[in-house]
Amino acid sequence: MNIEELAAGVLARQPRLLARAISVVEDGREEARALMQALASAGQQTRVIGLTGSPGVGKSTTTSALIDHYRAAGLTVAVLACDPSSPFSGGALLGDRVRMQEHFLDPGVYIRSMSSRGHLGGLSASTPQAARILGAAGFDFILIETVGVGQSEVEVAASADTTVVLMAPGMGDGIQAVKAGILEVGDIFVVNKADRDGAHDTVRELRHALSLAADVRARPAEPDEWTPPILLTVASTAGGIPELVKALEEHAAWLTGTESGRMRKARRAEAELEAVVLAHLRARAGAFRDDPRFRDLANEVSLGLRDAYSAAEVLVSRL
Amino acid sequence: MNIEELAAGVLARQPRLLARAISVVEDGREEARALMQALASAGQQTRVIGLTGSPGVGKSTTTSALIDHYRAAGLTVAVLACDPSSPFSGGALLGDRVRMQEHFLDPGVYIRSMSSRGHLGGLSASTPQAARILGAAGFDFILIETVGVGQSEVEVAASADTTVVLMAPGMGDGIQAVKAGILEVGDIFVVNKADRDGAHDTVRELRHALSLAADVRARPAEPDEWTPPILLTVASTAGGIPELVKALEEHAAWLTGTESGRMRKARRAEAELEAVVLAHLRARAGAFRDDPRFRDLANEVSLGLRDAYSAAEVLVSRL
Numbered sequence: 001m002n003i004e005e006l007a008a009g010v011l012a013r014q015p016r017l018l019a020r021a022i023s024v025v026e027d028g029r030e031e032a033r034a035l036m037q038a039l040a041s042a043g044q045q046t047r048v049i050g051l052t053g054s055p056g057v058g059k060s061t062t063t064s065a066l067i068d069h070y071r072a073a074g075l076t077v078a079v080l081a082c083d084p085s086s087p088f089s090g091g092a093l094l095g096d097r098v099r100m101q102e103h104f105l106d107p108g109v110y111i112r113s114m115s116s117r118g119h120l121g122g123l124s125a126s127t128p129q130a131a132r133i134l135g136a137a138g139f140d141f142i143l144i145e146t147v148g149v150g151q152s153e154v155e156v157a158a159s160a161d162t163t164v165v166l167m168a169p170g171m172g173d174g175i176q177a178v179k180a181g182i183l184e185v186g187d188i189f190v191v192n193k194a195d196r197d198g199a200h201d202t203v204r205e206l207r208h209a210l211s212l213a214a215d216v217r218a219r220p221a222e223p224d225e226w227t228p229p230i231l232l233t234v235a236s237t238a239g240g241i242p243e244l245v246k247a248l249e250e251h252a253a254w255l256t257g258t259e260s261g262r263m264r265k266a267r268r269a270e271a272e273l274e275a276v277v278l279a280h281l282r283a284r285a286g287a288f289r290d291d292p293r294f295r296d297l298a299n300e301v302s303l304g305l306r307d308a309y310s311a312a313e314v315l316v317s318r319l
Numbered sequence: 320m321n322i323e324e325l326a327a328g329v330l331a332r333q334p335r336l337l338a339r340a341i342s343v344v345e346d347g348r349e350e351a352r353a354l355m356q357a358l359a360s361a362g363q364q365t366r367v368i369g370l371t372g373s374p375g376v377g378k379s380t381t382t383s384a385l386i387d388h389y390r391a392a393g394l395t396v397a398v399l400a401c402d403p404s405s406p407f408s409g410g411a412l413l414g415d416r417v418r419m420q421e422h423f424l425d426p427g428v429y430i431r432s433m434s435s436r437g438h439l440g441g442l443s444a445s446t447p448q449a450a451r452i453l454g455a456a457g458f459d460f461i462l463i464e465t466v467g468v469g470q471s472e473v474e475v476a477a478s479a480d481t482t483v484v485l486m487a488p489g490m491g492d493g494i495q496a497v498k499a500g501i502l503e504v505g506d507i508f509v510v511n512k513a514d515r516d517g518a519h520d521t522v523r524e525l526r527h528a529l530s531l532a533a534d535v536r537a538r539p540a541e542p543d544e545w546t547p548p549i550l551l552t553v554a555s556t557a558g559g560i561p562e563l564v565k566a567l568e569e570h571a572a573w574l575t576g577t578e579s580g581r582m583r584k585a586r587r588a589e590a591e592l593e594a595v596v597l598a599h600l601r602a603r604a605g606a607f608r609d610d611p612r613f614r615d616l617a618n619e620v621s622l623g624l625r626d627a628y629s630a631a632e633v634l635v636s637r638l
Contacts, residue, residue: 032628033626033628033629033632036626036627036628037626037628037629039626040620040623040624040625040626041623041624042623043623044622044623054374055373128627129627132627265621266614266617266618266621268621269617269618269620269621270608270613270614270617272617272620272621272627273613273616273617273620273627273630273631273634274607274608276627276628276630276631277607277631277634277635279631280628280631280632280635281600281635288593288596289589289593294589294592295585295589297592298585298588298589298591298592299585299588301359301588301591301592302584302585302587302588302591303363304359304360304361304362304363305359305360306359307352307355307356307358307359308355308447308448308451308591308592308595309351309352309355309356309595309599310352310356311592311595312592312595312596312598312599313352313599315592315596316596316599316600
């Protein structure tokens with residue numbers, strides 16, 4: 001199959017060809033460039049929403065509730081599941097998978113699990129491109145699910161138009177969030193499982209952490225700056241989902257309607273380009289593994305005959 | 320301070336200079352090369368042990384128990400805490416930090432928290448180098464604590480001589496481990512909190528997952544290959560810690576005493592070198608952010624006038 005046929009299949013939203021196109025960017029294959037070139041101008045209307053949070057906070061349940069909401073309004077939704085423990089990527093308990101079953105059977109919903117396949121920077125480079133493919137296919141919403149621990153995972157979450165950070169009461173997420181850089185990327189914070197004890201404590205801790213983070217930033221806020229709301233949900237019964245949808249709409253309006261919002265969009269585009277440049281360099285660098293000197297140099301480092309930096313320089317200079 | 324003085328301070332194990340030296344590699348500064356060159360031949364006797372697992376499985380408690388054990392034997396220990404939620408990196412509940420307090424006061428123990436500082440590949444490049452610095456300083460054991468979710472985190476864990484993968488009953492870690500590539504890097508598996516319900520279920524799931532992984536590998540095992548043991552511990556009361564120490568010794572003997580072990584060491588050295596080469600390329604690539612065309616190209620991608628791959632090629636060709 002040539003790239004024109006593949007691109008046409010994407011634009012016609014043929015699931016089999018969508019899957020193949022996403023594999024092309026996921027594997028970082030040669031054809032990715034021609035494919036993305038063919039699709040570049042399509043799908044500017046798609047909204048990309050990142051949902052991130054530790055395993056167990058209810059990302060998939062929230063994703064599922066958002067799908068229900070958008071589908072009821074006649075909108076189409078694609079899910080990119082970057083969290084290996086998500087039921088959307090087949091990694092969860094049977095009960096969860098069964099609950100998600102209806103989505104798998106709905107032609108207005110496309111679900112794809114993304115894997116890092118061991119490539120450094122793989123997920124952060126390929127996920128935004130996979131989102132572009134789904135945008136070109138005309139899905140109204142793309143939901144990217146990531147586990148919010150680990151630097152690539154934070155980068156992937158930050159590559160969305162709007163990033164929703166989920167927490168749950170009693171998981172000690174608050175402290176971890178501050179450390180993991182999750183606070184900086186959150187446009188909307190959701191305390192899910194709000195019917196459990198401690199939900200209001202989690203909100204309070206989060207509010208405190210956010211105000212500390214704002215103090216640290218130490219520059220005056222622009223008048224049109226976005227203030228991340230903190231919402232309470234019980235996603236398993238769709239509680240609070242209409243409010244979440246409303247906050248998502250407000251953020252979308254802010255992105256296009258304000259100077260700060262447009263700057264945010266520009267920064268997001270820069271991060272996307274940076275990830276691809278890095279993946280590009282990485283692919284080039286793959287060559288050094290085949291360099292006959294690679295093993296010897298690694299051995300010299302291991303024996304203490306040489307430091308890793310000078311060995312790296314030798315390899316880079318030979319590229 | 321010049322590099323000779325810094326290197327001499329490391330070799331003399333002066334905490335202030337150790338901290339400074341680690342910051343040099345952590346920040347990827349220019350001087351890192353000269354520093355690591357000065358230290359290359361030192362510290363070949365150090366054992367580097369990685370401890371990885373989800374938050375809550377008891378990594379820090381296990382680390383603390385190992386420190387107690389080695390200190391009682393008159394050995395010195397350094398900890399590199401890459402998990403932001405670890406008490407060793409100051410991210411945990413007060414109670415945990417108080418329990419760790421004695422280690423912070425012991426001159427035979429050095430504790431350092433590593434941050435990714437937002438650099439792609441940062442943690443995986445800098446942590447093995449930080450371990451080399453601590454090795455040069457003459458610590459007998461270096462314990463690297465990482466949260467086993469996320470690709471960089473898995474890479475860091477895999478950079479140790481011996482990687483210990485920790486789990487706890489009832490956390491659903493089993494399934495996640497299979498997906499996250501943690502099974503492949505584990506030399507020793509520990510089911511901690513073994514006094515809780517479900518410990519034996521976790522062992523059974525893990526054994527099943529390991530046998531599946533071995534089947535997938537689909538090549539005959541070498542006769543001298545390492546079979547990862549599965550141990551049960553209750554780290555909070557040091558239960559099972561002597562058995563863990565024994566397994567660590569056996570793995571160390573295997574690494575040096577068998578052909579498969581020496582091959583494993585070589586692969587580890589190659590991975591370390593690869594991480595540094597990538598960080599090197601990354602630093603070079605930093606230049607493209609300053610390229611006057613960077614913002615324009617990002618904007619063109621964002622508007623659908625151009626795909627990210629061709630924009631990346633333009634930038635790379637201008638480096």
